[in-house]
Amino acid sequence: MVANFNTQPIKAIQGKEKPVYIFEEEKSANIDEAVVSSFGEEWLKFSNFNEKDINQFGDEYFDITDASILNKNTYALDMGCGSGRFSRYLSSKVGFIEVMDPSEAIWAAEKLLCGINNVRMINASADSIPFNDNTFDLVLSIGVLHHIPDTQMAMQNCVSKVKPGGYFFVYLYYNLDNRGFVFRFIFKIVNWIRKIISSMPSVLKKLMCDLLAVMIYVPIIFTGKVLHFVGLQGLAKKIPLSYYQDKSFFIIRNDALDRFGTRLEHRFSKAEIQLMMETCGLINICFSDNKPYWHAIGKKDTAKI
Template identity: 40%
Template sequence: MNNNLHKATVEGFGDEWERFDQSELPHEEQQRIFDAYFSIFPWDILPKDAEGFDLGCGSGRWAKLAAPHIGKLHCIDPSSALEVAKRNLAENYNCEFHLASVDAIPLNNATMDFGYSLGVLHHVPDTQAAISACVEKLKIGAPLLLYLYYAFDNRPLWFRLLWKTSDLLRQLISRLPYGARYFTSQILAATIYFPLAKTALFFEKMGLSVDHLPLSTYRNYSFYTMRTDALDRFGTRLEQRFTQKQIELMMEKAGLENIQFSSAVPYWCAVGYRKKPEDSKT
């Protein structure tokens, strides 16, 4: 039963990763983004030949860089993007592929040495249940790395108001047919993402702080990444956002402890470790 799944959102992601299979993403940029997500991930504590999962693997862009570090990686996704991941990871023989949603993960409980889910669980109806489902697959003490959209809890009021305006636009665009959704997102990438990102880059080179400027994160990214993320951001039907405290509480409720948040973008990245059953509230 795939109850914790939003069908229109899943189909949208399938369309996104078929259009943007990441074949045009520069390797150096891919590595830089990967390092930002995994900056707090404890590679050093994993056992030799560790086995883990990538929940919501999409095109396999992060699995491609994670796979060489471990023994086996289970790439799990409910959309047609799994076929893209299979092509991108054809040379990574330690990857296995599963067409499944988060409430039907085809792995035995308490068997995984690690797990990660980046930019996925805020796109399901019940994020708390999704985190708990991931934790169930981990061995005691194993880490789970999450990236969930932040609620701008570390941003000024004007920034949050600007986002609310953009979210109204997302709600309209995400309901368009796939072709129109893609076309509109690419216009936004060219007319909003690119100009604002390069303006931030200019100000930075002038010695000014650009941390609070909208889309300043993209100032050193390629236009390909901007195009990908514009479709991701405005083409996705279901989106939820959480404060750092809300994420911490969900992770604790799911049975994780020693939770650590990254202090740098992207917000929020967090890692936690599965508790012993007698210490867990779940």
């Protein structure tokens, strides 16, 4: 099941338990080195996910998959693995996972995946995936491609590695296309704040994001929990940050840094993501109706191969 690399790593460095294969990065306009470095710092800080958090995240994201996609014959690539939490979730459901990230986050993933034997750790980017085309039954890229300058190009690179009849799973930030005026107005303010905070030095940026988690996220989330407790579940779901009403404070802090600490992000409508996936040769595209928006899966069209 496990494929050979189509180019040799420049070195392999032993992690806590597993070797991490390091590949030389080609110079590319589609890589923002500052963003890559920032995410490496983020995931090294937020790497201690517990099993409850991992399973909760996995169940939410992979609600549009079934045993025909996730099974012991599935050979998967986790492109932009970050902390490795999704690879850990999938490790008991698929045959083997190539766990890949261009940043220092690969070391956080290696740590989180200790004790998991059906994974291999790779330090490389979407521009230099070290496998032949048409290799994987499943390629997933969750919360990654919207932080790359040309999202469409990066998506095409990922889909090229999927076997004909295999699947590509993606999560991209939504542009609030299913929200009303109030949410859109709040987002404009939030986005302005993000641009300021993300330009700060690393230590100050992390401090500001933690303050936002405590002073903004927590009070709003608590309000939603109170509304839910008194029987106003419908209203609780409509307020901002309702997604976090059942999340741990660790997750809230992590996502505050993820949301406000990144200087490059693209946002897309459901229709735009549909078109991007179709352009890559995917069919039978299925979007989840559940948060987080938008996560989707598509099948690689065998007729165009």
